[in-house]
Amino acid sequence: MYWNRPNGFRFSGLSAADEHYARGAARIGFGGVITSLDAPYLNHPAKASAAEFKPRQLQVARAAGLSVPRTLVTTDAGAVRRFSRMVNGQVVTKALGAPVVTHAGGYEALYTREPDLDALQGVELTAHLFQERVEKDFEVRAVFVGDECFCVRIDAESDQARIDWRLDYDAIKLTPMETPKAVLQSLQRYAAVMDLAYFAADFIVRPSGQWMFLEANPSGQWAWADSVDLPVAKAIATVLEGWCSL
Known part of the structure; x- marks a missing residue:
């Protein structure tokens, strides 16, 4: 079974209340059939959903032997400022959920950015993630499949891309590279704990050569x-x- 973030159920011509009911029934009915199959999954929907929690990703990655940046999840603006002082002002904020907010006139992408510590109104409304901004030589996207890992080096050539390479695709250079043995072994342990057959992990590689885990999208x-x-x-x-030949 190959499952990779399918679109949600959609129903035309229904009221909002009826559409909500129909979507829930389809999710439980169709989803119940899919998730009860006696088959290997890439990935099982429940496992993929559980693996999306970023704080747990960091905890599992660290236990698997990977370095992770200092991180704060909070609704307290004062805590954000104290965290910023602790990391010498080198701090960024990231979306905890989907990095896109849909508005009436379009959508807004919530990529990694530097927070304005003098304008933290709204932090108290819901959970926010703040992270130490680590000095980097380059970044890596590591795609884990089965028991293998395919890494691509990402070199940023603009200020925006250096904060988040998704902000400026035209200013990045991609180069396939080998996965260090220690990193591969840690990712294999991560996959075992999360029970995943596939995920895409993002790393920062520091000037010292140290690989630092940022997150892993199942x-x-x-x-x-x-x-x-x-x-x-x-x-x-x-x-x-x-799997089909088993």
């Missing part, structure tokens, strides 16, 4: 990195084909 996009030198699609197909 349904992370991979097609943009797929190539002859980084055969992600082939690896996914091979895993699924192998």
